[in-house]
Amino acid sequence: MESLFAEHDFLDKSSGNNFADIILPVPIPRMFTYKIPKNLQPQIQIGLRVIVQFGKKKVLTGIIGKVHNKPPQAYEAKPILDILDHQPSVNPLQIRFWVWMAEYYFCHIGEVMFAALPSGLRLSSESKVQLNPNFDAETSKYPLDVREEKILEALEKKDELSYEDCEQILGVKTIHPILKSLVAKEAILIFERVQEKYTPKVETRVRLHPDIVASKAALEAVFEAVQGKPKQESILLKFLRDVPVFQRPQLNEKGVDKATLLEEGDSESSLKTLIKNGVFETFKHVVNRIEEEAAEREASELSSSQQAAFEEIKTHFETKQTVLLHGVTGSGKTEIYIKLIQEVLESGSQVLLLLPEIALTTQIVGRLKQVFGSQMGVYHSKYSDNERVEVWNGVLSGRFSFVVGVRSSIFLPFDSLGMVIVDEEHEPSFKQFDPAPRFHARDAAIMLAYFHQARTLLGSATPSFESYFNATQGKYGYVEITHRFGDASLPEYHLANISADRKKNLLKLDSTRLLREKIQNALENQQQVIIFQNRRGYSPYIQCEDCSWTGQCVQCDVSLTYHQFAEELRCHYCGYKEKIPQACPACGSSQLTTQGMGTERIEESLSLLFPEARLGRMDLDTTRNKYGYQRLLDEFAAGQIDILVGTQMITKGLDFGKVTVVGIWDGDRILNFPDFRAGERAYQQITQVAGRAGRRDIQGQVVIQSRNPDNDLFGKVIRGDYFEFFRQEMIDRKKYYYPPFVKLVKITTRHADAKTAQKAAHALHHQMANIAVKKIVLGPEKGIIVRIKNQYQFESLIKLDKQGTTQAVFKQSLAKIIEELQAVPEFRSVRWIVDVDPS
DNA sequence: AGCACGCCGACT
DNA sequence: GTCGGCGTGCTC
Numbered sequence: 001m002e003s004l005f006a007e008h009d010f011l012d013k014s015s016g017n018n019f020a021d022i023i024l025p026v027p028i029p030r031m032f033t034y035k036i037p038k039n040l041q042p043q044i045q046i047g048l049r050v051i052v053q054f055g056k057k058k059v060l061t062g063i064i065g066k067v068h069n070k071p072p073q074a075y076e077a078k079p080i081l082d083i084l085d086h087q088p089s090v091n092p093l094q095i096r097f098w099v100w101m102a103e104y105y106f107c108h109i110g111e112v113m114f115a116a117l118p119s120g121l122r123l124s125s126e127s128k129v130q131l132n133p134n135f136d137a138e139t140s141k142y143p144l145d146v147r148e149e150k151i152l153e154a155l156e157k158k159d160e161l162s163y164e165d166c167e168q169i170l171g172v173k174t175i176h177p178i179l180k181s182l183v184a185k186e187a188i189l190i191f192e193r194v195q196e197k198y199t200p201k202v203e204t205r206v207r208l209h210p211d212i213v214a215s216k217a218a219l220e221a222v223f224e225a226v227q228g229k230p231k232q233e234s235i236l237l238k239f240l241r242d243v244p245v246f247q248r249p250q251l252n253e254k255g256v257d258k259a260t261l262l263e264e265g266d267s268e269s270s271l272k273t274l275i276k277n278g279v280f281e282t283f284k285h286v287v288n289r290i291e292e293e294a295a296e297r298e299a300s301e302l303s304s305s306q307q308a309a310f311e312e313i314k315t316h317f318e319t320k321q322t323v324l325l326h327g328v329t330g331s332g333k334t335e336i337y338i339k340l341i342q343e344v345l346e347s348g349s350q351v352l353l354l355l356p357e358i359a360l361t362t363q364i365v366g367r368l369k370q371v372f373g374s375q376m377g378v379y380h381s382k383y384s385d386n387e388r389v390e391v392w393n394g395v396l397s398g399r400f401s402f403v404v405g406v407r408s409s410i411f412l413p414f415d416s417l418g419m420v421i422v423d424e425e426h427e428p429s430f431k432q433f434d435p436a437p438r439f440h441a442r443d444a445a446i447m448l449a450y451f452h453q454a455r456t457l458l459g460s461a462t463p464s465f466e467s468y469f470n471a472t473q474g475k476y477g478y479v480e481i482t483h484r485f486g487d488a489s490l491p492e493y494h495l496a497n498i499s500a501d502r503k504k505n506l507l508k509l510d511s512t513r514l515l516r517e518k519i520q521n522a523l524e525n526q527q528q529v530i531i532f533q534n535r536r537g538y539s540p541y542i543q544c545e546d547c548s549w550t551g552q553c554v555q556c557d558v559s560l561t562y563h564q565f566a567e568e569l570r571c572h573y574c575g576y577k578e579k580i581p582q583a584c585p586a587c588g589s590s591q592l593t594t595q596g597m598g599t600e601r602i603e604e605s606l607s608l609l610f611p612e613a614r615l616g617r618m619d620l621d622t623t624r625n626k627y628g629y630q631r632l633l634d635e636f637a638a639g640q641i642d643i644l645v646g647t648q649m650i651t652k653g654l655d656f657g658k659v660t661v662v663g664i665w666d667g668d669r670i671l672n673f674p675d676f677r678a679g680e681r682a683y684q685q686i687t688q689v690a691g692r693a694g695r696r697d698i699q700g701q702v703v704i705q706s707r708n709p710d711n712d713l714f715g716k717v718i719r720g721d722y723f724e725f726f727r728q729e730m731i732d733r734k735k736y737y738y739p740p741f742v743k744l745v746k747i748t749t750r751h752a753d754a755k756t757a758q759k760a761a762h763a764l765h766h767q768m769a770n771i772a773v774k775k776i777v778l779g780p781e782k783g784i785i786v787r788i789k790n791q792y793q794f795e796s797l798i799k800l801d802k803q804g805t806t807q808a809v810f811k812q813s814l815a816k817i818i819e820e821l822q823a824v825p826e827f828r829s830v831r832w833i834v835d836v837d838p839s
Numbered sequence: 840a841g842c843a844c845g846c847c848g849a850c851t
Numbered sequence: 852g853t854c855g856g857c858g859t860g861c862t863c
Contacts, residue, residue, distance in 0.1 A: 022863080027840050032863040055862045056843070077863055110840095828859080 017041060018069050019077060022052055022062035023098070029108045031065050035077040046095060047088030049121070051081045063113060064088075065095050089121060089396070091415050093451050100447055106745075106811060106834040107436035115437055116411035118388035128160045129179060135187045142185040147178055152187060199386065200286045206239070206271070207255035209281050213245055222279050231270040235261065236279070258282065289387045290394070295373030300335055305483045310336050313457065316477025322446055322456040323477035324425075324468065326722075329461040329691025332485035334364065337421055338371055340457065341402060345375070349418025349454070350395075351402045352409060354441055356427040357381055358649045362630055365404060372402055379405030379412065407432065407441030410448055417452035420445045425458035425467055426684055431839040438835045442467075461691060462684040465677075465733070468726055469740040491662070491693040491700035493718040494518070495709035502545055509605035510665075515703045516609060518661045519643065523613055527660040527698070528636070529643040530650055531606065532689040533599050534669050541672075542569060544584035545591035548668070548707045551578070562594050602665055603645045610643065618646035651688040660700055662693040667706035671713060676738045677839070679713060679729050686717045739837075742799040743807060745814075746838040750831040754792040760830040761794035763821055768798070771813040797838075 018041075021031035034052050036044050046064050054060045061084065071077065098116060102109040131152070137144075144152070147170050154161060154169050161169075166179065182188045212218045226232040239261060243251045262268060274280045302310060309325065313336070316323045327333045341351045355364070365378055377391045377400030394400040395412045403409055407430050410420075422430070422442045430441040442458065449456040458467050458476070471478035484490065496512035506513040522529050542562045543550045551560035551569045560569035560578070570577040583590050599619045607615055618632050629649070635641050639658065644650060664670070670682045686704065694700020704714060716725040734741045749764060751757035800810055818832050 019863095024863090025840095026862075028862070030863090034863060052863085055841080058841075058862085072863065075863060 017044060017067045019067070019071060020044060020050075020064050020080060021066040021068070022050060022080075023065045023095075023109050023113050024052070024054060024060050024062040025114045026054070026060075026110045027108050028110065029102075031109060032062070033072045033077050035079045036067075037079050040080060040083055043083055045088050046092050047090040049084040049089055051084065053078055053081060063090050063095075065099075065109070087396070089117075089392075089413065091413055093415065094411070094413060096451055097444075097448055100451075101437050101439055101444060103811070104447075105437045105439050105836050106814070107438070111436045115408065115432075115435075118385055118392055120385045120389035121392065128162055129155070129166060130160045130189050131155045132186055132189050137187075140185065140187070142187075144182075144185065144187070148182055148185075148187070151178065151182060155188065201289050201386070203285050203287050204258040204282055205255035205285045206258050206261055206275075206280050206282050207243075207252050208239070208245060209278050212279060213249055213252055216246070219245075225277070226274075229270075231267055232274055235266050235271055235274065238264070238266070239280075255283065255285070289384075289390050290377070293369055293373055296370045298371070302335055302339060303332065303485055305481055306332050306336050306485070309479050309481050310339055312479045313340065313477070316479065317455045320475075320477040321450060322458065322470075322475070323479060324463055324471045325457055325459040325479050325481070326463050326468075326471075327459065327461060327481035328484060328490065328720075329688065330484040330488060331461075331481040333423070333459050333481075334367065335485075337423070337457075337459070338368070340419065340421070341372070344418035345372075345401055347418060349401075349416050350414050352412070352414065352417060352420045352445070352448075353402070353404045354407065354409065354420065354422045354430070354445055355404060356424050356429045357406045358429070361633065363633070368404055375399075375401050377403045377405075379403055379409040381406050381408070407439075410441055410445050414448075414452065417449060417454040419455045419457065420449045421457045421459065423459045426460045426462055426464040428681075428839050431837070433835075436833075438838075440837055440839070443837065462687045462722070465680050465726060465729065466740050468722075469730070488694060488697075489699045490720065491690050491702045493690065494701065494703045495667075495714055495718075496703050496705045497707075497709045498705050499545065499548070499707045509609055510602075511605060511609060512703075512705050515663050515705060518701050518703050519606075519610065519613075519663070522661045522701075523610065523642055525660075526658075528639070528641070528658045529661045529663065530659055530689070530692050531602060531643060531645045531663045531665055532650060533602055533645065533647060533665045534685065542580065542592055542594055543707075544587060544589055545593055545707075546589040547584060547587040549584050549586040550672075551581075599645050599647060606643055606645065613642040614640065616641035616644045618644060618650055648685075651685065651692065659692055660694055660698050662689055662700065662702045664689060664702070664704045667704040667714065668708060671708075671711065676733070676736070679725075682713055683717055683722075683725055686714075687720075690717075737799045741802065743802055743836075744838055745798040745800065745810075746835040747796045747798065747814075748793050748831075748833040748835070749796070750793040750833065751827075751829065752792070756826065756830065757792040757794055760821065760827045761796065763824075763827070764817065764832070765796060767817040767821070768796075768814075771810070771817070 018036055019033050020036050021033055023031050032052075032054070034050075044064065044067055046067060048064050049061050050064060052060060052062055059081070094116070098109055098112040101107075101112045129151070137152070150169060151161075151166055154165070158165075163179075170178070179188065212222060222236070223233075226236060239256060242256055242261075245252050258271075262271065271280065275282060309327065313323050313325060325333060325336070327336075337353065341353070344351050353368075368376060377394050379388065379391050383391070391400065391403065391405075392412060395403060395414060403412055405412070422445050425442050432439055432441070442464075446456045448454075460467075463471075467476065470476045494514055496514040498507060498510075498512060501507040501512045508516065519529050541550055541560065562569060562580070567580055568577045569580060581592065584592055599617050603615055603617045606613070616632055616636060618629070632641075632644075636644050664686060667686070670685050671678065675681070690700070690702040692700075693702050706714065713725075716728075733739065738744075747764065749757055749761040751760060798810075800807055814834070818834075821827050821830070821832075
């Protein structure tokens, strides 16, 4: 019998770790308090994965977010069932980061956890059915019906069945009542099985049997035995070629991968015979999915302008947490990163380099791999789940002190980051749209670095206005490189007037004379050409060739989209549609053509104009599979393609010395962005593509085709006067309350019924008016309705003063408003989606 | 989000 | 009568 005053009992109460708040992967905005059983108390730590019962039957894996001694008042806490790890998978800094993210981006901590953990580390239970060992059909006092019999029959053959299995066996949708009845009749048991999804990769390896290695004579005997058995002999010879057993007997220990040994068509049965005869033996070996590669080279020497920037960055870091590196395309930012990374790694801290998905090519990864070798991990979205878990564990174990990755790599379990670098920081793809957490990886990275007391370097040739603004305000350090590496000259811009060429009959297959000449010239000199088009597919809008009129939606501020099959112009946002006009509504011209042609049609045109040129096309269609992208790049780099036509993805970090001409097929399309960021995006896009043109000795040529070559934006890009462009745009942003002068929060109200959705959105606006934070609310008033997946939705845009306190207050009020509205019976099934800093 | 419970219609 | 439709309420 246990003593009433057992010593450990007393200690437990005073040290006070009886309860743990667990983060569970459920969309409920809080953690859940569980009791820590005594036997688990010594091991309990923040960040451990635990198994808990959630609800009546679900068993979930959660993560310990907090340990305390406050028993919940309103309910009886359930106990933690088990601990899954010896070491925490998640460290306390990460938990802090998750909590921040959930608060800032207005989502639930469970959603953050769901995004953060590779699914290989997430566990959830599956209900399984098994035969009750005490059950005997003969003696059972309960009669079974046909379907119940069927289930039992199946369980005779297979030890356990999932619910899905049972559904299939009976061909019904709901097996629950049947299983329930079987449980009541004591025929079956239902239990929950939690399964680890991550499985280590295991190779079967082959080596010579130790007895054979022991003496030369034994081997000779083997050779005699295989005389006249050519298949066995061939395997044996191949093995000995790869493993010189007698020179280096220890090599035999490691063996050879069985699959590799049999690669050249040797038969498995011959190998089996050899194993049976005691010549070879097999064994299992756990291998890393991520291959080890040793560093092969030193970092290159920095040029003087790179060196100056490098020093300047370090000086800024003495006083500033974040530095913006504004370096023209081709200024060699990567080499500066490498030097910085090396320094941080030498000091014993970790480094994270974030890249937008499309920029994470083997080109840059290969370059970094050469310098950093096996201490560098790569976290790519195309990785399988098992591979992700290996990167995760690699960071945890210290195998990787440096990671190059896409936006989700901010969630890796770093414990001592010294520096985070966000390359191409202006890239919109750093923002996650859906699902929650709708975070911006650049902004989150800065916060992550702050938690680690680390530095953040933002790099771009065309910084986002937010970052540039912060730099001008002195919040970030600012370093600029205006020279290209090796003093290569910046490209020369040309504006080609589409309308003028058309009038003079010089437009051929939508290409201007100037562009044709430049391409022709490049081809004659064995140089390469890149043609950029900002969209894939066919003809999305209609435009008048004479006055450049485009169809605008009567209700929304957007261009109408051309729908070939329906012969209609449609609004992307509100569903408004009209028949395609026969003549231009503005000037009466009949020269209405479909614009914004896809890459496919451009490729067609070019093949007719330059029949002798070798063409390549790079867009989502041609690069959909894992290697399509790389293959095209390799072919282009090898000079097997003369003209590469592509979308966005060709603008990213490709360095090809032979590209001298870049054509922007439809400059106007770039300006047609229905968003306050249109100008910023256009500037960025044109500058980025243009950056592909020209290197070292040859000046690049950039041709922009346009119907409005006089548009001032082109002039600004061409002059390369980023600051002036920024300054002018800022005037409008300030005037119309846009970032960086205000903070935007977008709230989408969504419901299957249009009326209800509208009512709910109005109710939201009404309530918002009461919490007068400085804001302007748009949205439903304009009658913008979009139906997505049979859900009507209204969007409200809230503009907040850029002050931390008002922001926090606003979010609290918003949470309260939404909670209250959800309680209204009519709005019960209305969904409110909050997007902080929408892009 | 799931998943129970619970209250109604249209079938064996 | 039961099967199964989905409204509503809860999960430590």
